[in-house]
Amino acid sequence: MCLANDYTEYFGHLAEMAYNNNVTDCEVYEKYEVKRGLRNANGTGVLVGVTRIADVYGYRLENGVKIPDEGRLSYRGIDICDLVEGFQQEKRRGFEESVFLLLFGKLPTQSELADFNGLLDDFRALPPGYTESMILKIPSKDIMNKLMRSVLVLYSHDDDPDNTSVENVLRQSIQMIARFPTIISYGYQAKAHYIDGKSLFIHAPRRGVGTAENVLHMIRSDNRYSRTEAETLDLLLTLHADHGGGNNSAFATHVVSSTGTDTYSALATAVGSLKGPKHGGANKMVIDMVADIKANVEDWSDTHQLKAYLHKIITKQAFDKQGLIYGMGHAVYTLSDPRAVLLKKKAFELALEKNAMKEYELFSNIEALTKELFLELKGPNAVISANVDLYSGFVYEMLDIPADLYTPLFAVARVAGWCAHRIEQIVSDTKIIRPAYKNILDPQDYVKLKNR
Template identity: 55%
Template structure:
């Protein structure tokens, strides 16, 4: 017993020493890299490099054409100056506002219709939509043993990383994974769209059980239910939800389903698809891109910021206290010390984000139904005063409209959707757009994307190791 204990202690000490050495090595090399890998900003200007694939005026570099979606946030005058305008978003040529409002007026679910539209380029008839819904329903349940072998046995702190791993694992359950014919890619796309609600729900349940010691609740998806209904059913321990909750989540999915070909994750789909790789690799890459805090992960930033606000503002009905908190945020003295008010501003939209306007209207109704009017007013205050505070504190004088992340943060909070699920929900919605863009790249792109980088490292003479 004593010998075993001493051996265990010795091995533990060795492991600690090895980890300490590894940390010291990486810290030392990181300092060196921070010196050697720096490229002066002046070189980017001198060589006319489009950093971040952006032009000097902030617009995106045109790298392709698409019929799937269009985002309009500004115009140009005859002199080429950018003019701010109200934002517009189109799915296959249809104004998303019209799609959204029709679903609200008819009190029906619409995400599956939007998915059909994005994939096939036309609005479905009633019979076509019914057939499509039946097909998606048949894809809701994961392959036999998948949840146990690929999700529950290897839980992750990040549901987005678990989602990417699950997508890649689907390759092994496909009898024809590498065929990039339109027919086969469409089959794979429908399977992934059907599976995503279970993938995110089970990934979340595995995390709760493994890391928080909470009860494991695994509800089977129901084929007849919509995407939004299945998500709420599988996320909640009791599987219960109300019709208004499911329809509000459905509307949120509609607004997140597509956003043109230039956003980071959709461009990643085009980029990776252009190499001729399989569907699972392309979609996993898109999930990885969306996870980033500068892209899809921004919705979590809003939720965390609001949590910090509630912790530090004694009276959320007092606008003066809210403003004091936001000033501290901009000065880098509160929240994550980034100096940013999350949920404001957008890379394309200048005056307004149409998704935020639509979601705000539904969020207000939800607030009234759940007695959350005071909480909703905090979001309204941030939207109304954000631009003025940016000008006052940072000297930034430009429109700072609410983006979709601001009010989606409120909706998720009101629906008691866990923070961990915010970005995976975004991915579940955007998957429809990703798959449509992958099909478009296969059908009409047909060319390997290969941008250029200019080498700016001076040439050096090799020095033998004994002379270094």
């Protein structure tokens, strides 16, 4: 084949070969009883480890059958609802307390929390020259891509990067938890300026205000934010801090950490996992879906019109024609997602402040009407509930947070869980993770080049 400057045809030919020699029919997986996606036939996850960090509960099993139940999430054995109620009642932020709990397995005392907050403040600034050379000179159109590269480059700024002792990994972990908000904020500013043609604002992180407040401070040109805005983002970060060892990015952290690699490589792997739209991008899909609803439903406050259009989405006649109501349903939760329940309450407060109650009612109606449609279309046993993405996308929108930062903010929260899982892997399970794959090709003879 003759190659020209346009490789489209050639790569099309290569892609056809690659596809045809890699596709495997579903029946083959069934023949060898492969647990595709590391899931059992009933949808439950294959047990590959144990963890002390977080627990996700959404159903009970009776004779191998999943029975829907109210969802629960706990960090180190403490119910997320109790954790959130504790810091909200005292009118203080909760993300940093949750990070301490995930990393060290206990709630901090008042002095321990103050010391920990001070440590995070000490580490929020990036190394000298790093912002200019790594972020501003190499802007990326995707902030998750920028975050991944930035994490790997920080390896070069570490005097002891490959030491996997608990003490050193903890030092690296706390530095990364502190620096993630700064990296994504500056990465967004670089993208907004050099790619989108907007003004450039680089604000130094502030001491004594916490992670959520620093994000709002660094991404906004005027540095201003309300108490409700800060409390809402703090809650979102708390709810996203971990979700058990079985979620894709946490499991990726376990897999890579089991090789004995460095912290930066492990966390870059986790960021790459979260970047995938099947894992970290669902809240952006919620906003896109709602925009489509607003564009195609004449009166989206009319529940009859809204339900009719949701029916079209479910039956693959509208929006992206995938048959999904984004923000509804979850791999584990059935009757409820506790994160969605907690965030919906805070979203109501923020909607009142932002004069966005009409939009709040739209999201609430999407939740209620989708439940109705599933029962009508799929029978009385079809159970579905809102997941955290339904209201997180709405909250980000009310906070005027650019869509470019939706998934990066997820990473700002989840890096706490990744670090906790990395430490757990290093301390408790020293075996390299090595599952099996069955080769299904018969042996073939080598054919000399002149005879092919």
